[in-house]
Amino acid sequence: MTAEILNQIYQKLFRHFGPQGWWPGETPFEVCVGAILTQNTNWQNVERAIKNLKERGLLEPHKLFSLPLEELAQLIRPAGYFRVKAKRLKNFLKLLVEEYQGSLERLFAAGPELARQKLLAVSGIGPETADSILLYAGGFPVFVVDAYTKRILLRHGLATEEMGYEELKELFEKNLPAQTELFNEYHALLVACGKTYCRPRRPSCEKCPLKDLEKEF
DNA sequence: TGCCAGGCCGGGT
DNA sequence: ACCCGGCATGGC
Numbered sequence: 001m002t003a004e005i006l007n008q009i010y011q012k013l014f015r016h017f018g019p020q021g022w023w024p025g026e027t028p029f030e031v032c033v034g035a036i037l038t039q040n041t042n043w044q045n046v047e048r049a050i051k052n053l054k055e056r057g058l059l060e061p062h063k064l065f066s067l068p069l070e071e072l073a074q075l076i077r078p079a080g081y082f083r084v085k086a087k088r089l090k091n092f093l094k095l096l097v098e099e100y101q102g103s104l105e106r107l108f109a110a111g112p113e114l115a116r117q118k119l120l121a122v123s124g125i126g127p128e129t130a131d132s133i134l135l136y137a138g139g140f141p142v143f144v145v146d147a148y149t150k151r152i153l154l155r156h157g158l159a160t161e162e163m164g165y166e167e168l169k170e171l172f173e174k175n176l177p178a179q180t181e182l183f184n185e186y187h188a189l190l191v192a193c194g195k196t197y198c199r200p201r202r203p204s205c206e207k208c209p210l211k212d213l214e215k216e217f
Numbered sequence: 218t219g220c221c222a223g224g225c226c227g228g229g230t
Numbered sequence: 231a232c233c234c235g236g237c238a239t240g241g242c
Contacts (some may be wrong), residue, residue, distance in 0.1 A: 022223095037226040045240060046223090080239040088225085093221085126225050148221055192221055201220075 003175040005158065005217060009210060010182075011187035016209035017196075020188035024138035025050075028104050030059055031137040035129050036088050037079040046077035061102035065093040088124025095122055104137060112140040127165045135187070141178035144187040145169050148194025155198060155205070155214055 024043070025031040030050065037046040052075040053059045058067060073086035094119060100106040107115055112134050119130040127145070134142040145168045153159035159168060177180060197208035205211055 036221085040222065041224085041238085042222040042240070044222090045238095048240090078239060081224095081237045082239080084226085084237055124225070128224065132223080135220085144223085148223075187223085194223090199221090 001217075002158075002171070004176050005213070006172065008213065009156075010186055010189065012209045012213070013193055014185065017189055017192045020185060022184060022188040023132075025136070027059075028137035029061060030054075031094065031161070032133050033064075033089065033106070034057065035132040035136070036092060036124065037085055039077060039081070039085070039088075039129060041080045045078050045080060048083075049076040052076065061093055062094050064089070064096045065102075077108060084124070088122075091122045091124050092119075095119075106164065108134075108138040108140075112142055116142075118139060119197075127169075131169070135180065135183055139180050141180045141183050142146070143169050143172040143176075143183050145172075146187070146191065148198065149190050150191055151200065152198050152210070155203075156210060 023034070024047070025034050033053070034046055034050060038047055046206050050059070053064070057066050058075070064072070069086055069090060072089065073082045076082050076085055076089070079085060096102055096104065096107065099118070108120065110118070115138065116130050116134060119125050119133060120127065125133075131142050131144045134140045135144055145165055150159060150168060151165070153168065153171075154161065159171070163171075172183075172186070175187075182205070193208065193210065197204045198210075
């Protein structure tokens with residue numbers, strides 16, 4: 001039952017918005033950096049910050065790790081929360097460089113479960129950031145939950161307010177085929193819908209592709 | 218002009 | 231186990 005509804009949501013969103021083509025990033029490492037920088041932040045601002053790093057040829061684990069904290073902070077300033085995010089990036093880079101020789105391949109080689117544990121142990125990487133890295137940089141079939149996901153499920157009665165991250169994540173992972181491409185598009189489509197229609201203060205539910213979802217079930 | 222953006226941490230109940 | 235303040239820039 002739940003599986004069927006989740007399928008319908010995906011179909012409706014895909015028909016309406018089309019393929020989203022996430023994640024914007026040329027390399028897995030760039031995706032990781034973007035995942036940390038985009039925490040509670042507009043993607044457009046993140047792109048500016050990444051551009052600053054890329055222009056200077058700093059978008060590489062060892063180089064970025066050896067960059068002084070204050071310099072890093074200034075470069076990523078457009079992404080907001082720049083002082084905390086500089087530290088968070090450093091924490092991630094420390095793990096990557098000191099435990100995996102700067103190689104994401106080595107981190108991911110441990111498998112998604114262990115890699116997730118290692119990522120969550122980094123101060124500044126929470127469940128959403130970790131799962132974004134695993135899905136969009138690692139290519140693992142891991143579902144990413146965010147504020148939009150919860151809001152959309154709530155509005156359609158598929159989730160309750162008290163459900164936490166892990167619970168929402170399992171809702172998708174247990175009821176959908178574990179396919180990276182599907183999880184990739186699905187999360188991106190939920191974001192697209194949340195931005196356009198299912199917004200916090202001014203929802204435009206009349207135009208939302210999910211508007212008459214419950215009628216069908 | 219205020220509100221919002223692809224969260225998370227640390228300290229306090 | 232939750233709750234909350236703090237973190238900050240740029241676009242609409």
